[in-house]
Amino acid sequence: MKKVLIVSIVVLLAACQKETKKTENQVPVTESENPFEQEWDTPFGVPPFNKIKDEHFMPAFKKGMEENLAEIDAIVKNTEAPTFANTLEALERTGKSLTKVQRVFFNLTGSNTNPKLQELQRELSPLISAHYDKITLNEDLFKRVESVYQDRENLKLTDEQLKLLEDTRKSFVRSGALLNKEQKAKITEINSKLSELTTAFGQNLLAETNGFELVLGKDDLDGLSEGIIAAAAETAAQKMEKAETEEGRAKYKDKYVFTPHRSSMYPFLTQSNRRDLREQLYKSYVQRGDNDNETDNKEIAAKIAKLRAERARLMGYETHAHFVLEERMLKTPEEVYDLLMQLWKPALERAKVEVADMQEVVNKEGHDFKVAAWDWWQYSEKVRKAKYDLDEAALKPYLSLDNVLKGVFATTNKLWGLSYTELFDINVYHPDARVWEVKDKDGTHLGIFIGDYFTRSNKRGGAWMSSFKGQSNLDGKERPVVVNVCNFPAPVGDAPALLSFENVTTLFHEFGHAMHGILTNVTYGSMSGTSGPRDFTEFPAQILEHWASEPEILKSFATHYETGEAIPDALIDKLLKASKFNQGFANTEYLAASLLDMDWHTIKADEDLKDADAFEEAALTKIGLIKEIAPRYRSTYFSHIFAGGYASGYYSYVHSAVLDSDGFEAFKEAGNVFDSELAAKLRTHVYEKGSTEEAMELYKQFRGRQPKIDALLKVRGLDGSTD
Numbered sequence: 001m002k003k004v005l006i007v008s009i010v011v012l013l014a015a016c017q018k019e020t021k022k023t024e025n026q027v028p029v030t031e032s033e034n035p036f037e038q039e040w041d042t043p044f045g046v047p048p049f050n051k052i053k054d055e056h057f058m059p060a061f062k063k064g065m066e067e068n069l070a071e072i073d074a075i076v077k078n079t080e081a082p083t084f085a086n087t088l089e090a091l092e093r094t095g096k097s098l099t100k101v102q103r104v105f106f107n108l109t110g111s112n113t114n115p116k117l118q119e120l121q122r123e124l125s126p127l128i129s130a131h132y133d134k135i136t137l138n139e140d141l142f143k144r145v146e147s148v149y150q151d152r153e154n155l156k157l158t159d160e161q162l163k164l165l166e167d168t169r170k171s172f173v174r175s176g177a178l179l180n181k182e183q184k185a186k187i188t189e190i191n192s193k194l195s196e197l198t199t200a201f202g203q204n205l206l207a208e209t210n211g212f213e214l215v216l217g218k219d220d221l222d223g224l225s226e227g228i229i230a231a232a233a234e235t236a237a238q239k240m241e242k243a244e245t246e247e248g249r250a251k252y253k254d255k256y257v258f259t260p261h262r263s264s265m266y267p268f269l270t271q272s273n274r275r276d277l278r279e280q281l282y283k284s285y286v287q288r289g290d291n292d293n294e295t296d297n298k299e300i301a302a303k304i305a306k307l308r309a310e311r312a313r314l315m316g317y318e319t320h321a322h323f324v325l326e327e328r329m330l331k332t333p334e335e336v337y338d339l340l341m342q343l344w345k346p347a348l349e350r351a352k353v354e355v356a357d358m359q360e361v362v363n364k365e366g367h368d369f370k371v372a373a374w375d376w377w378q379y380s381e382k383v384r385k386a387k388y389d390l391d392e393a394a395l396k397p398y399l400s401l402d403n404v405l406k407g408v409f410a411t412t413n414k415l416w417g418l419s420y421t422e423l424f425d426i427n428v429y430h431p432d433a434r435v436w437e438v439k440d441k442d443g444t445h446l447g448i449f450i451g452d453y454f455t456r457s458n459k460r461g462g463a464w465m466s467s468f469k470g471q472s473n474l475d476g477k478e479r480p481v482v483v484n485v486c487n488f489p490a491p492v493g494d495a496p497a498l499l500s501f502e503n504v505t506t507l508f509h510e511f512g513h514a515m516h517g518i519l520t521n522v523t524y525g526s527m528s529g530t531s532g533p534r535d536f537t538e539f540p541a542q543i544l545e546h547w548a549s550e551p552e553i554l555k556s557f558a559t560h561y562e563t564g565e566a567i568p569d570a571l572i573d574k575l576l577k578a579s580k581f582n583q584g585f586a587n588t589e590y591l592a593a594s595l596l597d598m599d600w601h602t603i604k605a606d607e608d609l610k611d612a613d614a615f616e617e618a619a620l621t622k623i624g625l626i627k628e629i630a631p632r633y634r635s636t637y638f639s640h641i642f643a644g645g646y647a648s649g650y651y652s653y654v655h656s657a658v659l660d661s662d663g664f665e666a667f668k669e670a671g672n673v674f675d676s677e678l679a680a681k682l683r684t685h686v687y688e689k690g691s692t693e694e695a696m697e698l699y700k701q702f703r704g705r706q707p708k709i710d711a712l713l714k715v716r717g718l719d720g721s722t723d
Contacts (some may be wrong), residue, residue: 036060036101043426044437044448045469046481047104050427054116057105061124064098065131071095072135075144082144084155088165091145092474092524103468110466111485112430113458118203122196129195133188136175145169160692164524167691174323176315183314190311197304202460202643204295208288209637210457211295213239214258214268214281221256223273225393230492232256235264260285263455263489266500269377270392275369282374289636290613297636298612304642305600306609313605321601324648328533329655329695333602336651340598342709343654344591346718348624350584355628357383373628380582388581390574392500398558398567400496401453401488404504407557408511411547415679416519417441420449432456432490433483438518447471447518450483453507454490454497460639461487463506465513465530465541472525480529482517484510496561501575505545512544513537519687528690534649536695538656539663540686546664549576550673580717585629587716590653592631595623597641597650612636654712661711663703678702 035051037060042048071094078086109121135141148155149169152162176187215236221229233256240252258268258281265285269278289297308320317323321333330336358371358379371379384390412418420436428435433452440446450468452459469481486506491497499507516537517529530537547553551572558567599619603610616635625631633640633650640646663682667673685701700706713719 034059036097036104037063043423044445044479044481046426046435046448046450047429047468048427049429052104054114054120057101057117057120058124060101061098061105064095064101068095068098068131069134072138072141076138076140078144082147084148084157084161084165087144087148088161088168089474089524091141091168092164092526099470103466107466107468107483108429110464111452111459111483112456113206113460122199122203125195125199126192129191130188133175133184133191136172137177137184137188139177142172142177145172160523160527163692164527167527170327174315174327179314187311187314190307190314194304194307194311197300197307198643201289201297201300201304202639204297204300205289205637205639205643206460207295208291208297209260209461212260212284214277214284215251216256216258216277217254218256220274220277221272224268224271227396227492227495227498228267228271229256231264231267231489232258234492235259260288261455261461261487263487266377267489269374270381271378275375278374278378279372286373286630286634288634290634297642301600301635301638301642302610302612302615305603306605306607308601308647309603309605309607319602319604321598321648324601328649328652329535330651333598333648336598336648336655337595339655339658340591340594340651343587343713343716343718344595344623346713346720347584347587347591347716348626350718351588351626351629352584354380354383354582354584355626361386371628373630376585376628380585384578384581388574388578390571390578394571395501395575396498397560397562398571399499399501399504400561401499402496403557403559403561404499404507405451407504407548407553408508408544410556411508411544411553412511412515414674416683418446423448430456445479447479448481449514449518450481451486452483453486453488455487459485459487462639463487463510465510465517467517467529470525471517471520471522471528473521473523474525478525480517480520482514484514486510498561501549505548508545508548509541512541515544516540516687519683520690521688522690522692527692530690532691533695534646535652535655536659536699538652539659539699542653542656542660543663543682546660546667547673549579551576552673580715583716583718587718588625588629589632592620592623592625592629593633593638594651594654595619596631596633596635597638597646597648600635600641601648658709658712659699659707661715662707662709663699665711666703 034056035048036056040046040048072091075087075090075094078090080086105117105120105124109117113121145165145168149165152165157165176184179187216232224232235257236252236255239257240249243249243252258264260281265281268281272278289295289301305320312318312320312323315323317326319333321336325331325333325336330339355371358375361379361382362369362371362375369375381392384392409418409420417440419439419441421439423435423437426435428450430452432454433450436449436451438446438449448469463484463486465482465484467480467482470478471480472478484507486503488497488499488503488507513530520529522528551569554567554572554575559565560567596616596619600615612635620631635642638650640650641648646652664673667675667678670678681702685698689698696706710719
């Protein structure tokens with residue numbers, strides 16, 4: 001995490017050596033006016049969002065990069081012999097100004113972007129990459145690190161210091177420090193191109209997602225509930241308000257709008273009786289980035305995979321996956337494929353049974369069509385109602401956002417004694433965002449948590465955790481400012497935001513990441529929080545999901561938003577009995593995407609540029625994916641791997657699922673899901689440790705042994721048992 005921040009900050013500094021473009025409304029920003037050039041006197045170090053303007057970023061990046069390079073130069077020119085203090089700890093202290101602006105900028109480009117920020121992002125991305133390379137390919141800096149590393153056995157370092165030294169040295173080597181001059185120049189060129197392409201991929205995807213809308217009249221709403229209709233009417237009203245022409249406003253007058261955003265699409269696919277419209281909306285989602293237009297991502301995805309393979313070869317690795325996995329818990333592509341295929345066969349067989357169950361309902365209704373991908377949500381819901389008498393719509397009134405927040409707060413209070421106080425006097429970057437102070441059981445301040453939960457057109461899809469401020473104990477105790485960003489449906493009318501149970505588990509998941517960021521307690525910021533290997537950092541998030549469906553927790557927060565009535569035991573019982581329902585679909589779509597990721601990143605550098613559609617079709621045909629299911633992410637909108645940090649790592653969720661299922665089983669075996677001894681071990685050895693120890697050692701210190709896959713197969717109903 002710190003590594004990414006350093007890269008971004010360094011490159012951004014180099015970028016600012018250019019004159020910034022001025023618009024008619026933009027005037028030069030002086031140092032005294034720029035919030036990034038000032039000490040923030042805000043509560044807890046939360047950025048002063050009310051003072052930060054778009055025009056502040058480039059000057060701040062410029063100064064931050066200049067300072068960062070000067071700090072690196074000072075380390076290199078130190079005439080004293082290299083020591084852990086004057087090299088490793090000195091390096092740890094560099095880039096603070098750049099980190100400050102970079103954290104704000106990239107959080108906003110993900111959650112609250114605008115055309116100016118997107119323009120800046122395109123300009124800054126290659127510069128950030130180049131700046132990063134100036135540091136990691138600095139031969140004299142690496143020599144100092146290498147000198148300390150070679151003398152490590154004589155330095156009496158703590159375990160944490162030794163791990164920092166080893167990780168830092170490895171980071172330099174994996175960035176090309178041992179390459180010759182020509183190879184380093186090629187690495188820099190590839191990194192710059194990749195930075196440009198991944199930025200373009202993400203921005204294209206946002207444009208594609210916002211570029212389609214299903215505009216309906218009253219006659220098109222058959223089957224939709226009042227709440228879904230009201231939300232679609234509000235979307236239309238918002239679009240009408242933003243329209244700049246009379247013709248544009250007329251388009252939305254007395255209409256209802258649905259979009260490919262999941263919070264809009266999934267309810268429509270579940271409830272609408274108009275099969276033709278379900279097909280239209282579904283296809284708009286799965287065709288994103290694959291429309292042969294200016295925002296098409298096919299060639300970009302293929303180029304990214306090709307460049308990564310070329311870079312891996314330069315670094316001495318067979319493929320990009322081999323390069324990435326060297327730093328993961330699973331060390332080779334073969335290990336990853338083996339794990340995924342252990343689940344693939346039972347998941348696919350279950351999915352075929354689910355198709356048959358849905359086809360039976362279709363036939364009983366007198367239809368003559370075969371179940372297609374756009375039918376899955378509607379007919380799986382009908383099967384669930386028939387099997388378990390469970391109606392998703394019956395759950396939602398008990399699952400208001402505020403109720404679910406109370407539930408996750410109560411869960412972490414029972415586990416670790418944490419308390420939360422909502423703060424209303426702190427400026428935020430968007431009116432939707434809310435702020436809480438998190439305190440430990442003894443009342444000491446742990447951190448600030450920001451929650452930003454509702455879908456917006458200027459927010460990228462999905463859900464994630466990030467931070468505006470990190471944790472470190474190097475120069476005094478610095479506590480973090482962490483944010484969760486989600487895409488839940490916003491409130492409609494006087495009703496609160498009502499969540500599906502899938503939304504609930506997503507909230508618990510992201511809050512698990514937030515806990516990893518807030519409870520972390522390490523000396524060096526680069527090792528704090530979620531800085532560990534990707535296939536371990538999902539574990540602290542995913543294990544918290546298990547508490548979301550515990551009856552004790554559900555009863556504590558799930559009350560009807562209108563009547564105040566607690567969720568009935570019978571409804572909880574139905575929910576738990578249905579927990580393994582549709583697991584064929586859920587696992588198959590996920591595993592298909594994971595296998596597609598691995599296929600893209602096990603191509604060789606000397607292979608020709610791939611046709612993305614043909615490559616994807618061959619990959620999915622090879623594993624026998626049925627036509628009724630698309631991979632969770634097709635190549636052209638697989639932002640996790642082509643615009644994010646999950647390349648060769650999307651499998652991480654299932655590897656972490658092995659850990660979280662096995663880990664939660666320990667609480668079940670103890671007979672108490674809030675067992676104090678286990679909770680303390682989980683906090684001490686997982687949430688607090690960051691990457692200060694090897695991931696498997698951390699898990700074993702918590703669990704007492706290595707993980708087993710049995711609990712995961714049982715949880716997902718893939719162990720041969722029936723619903």
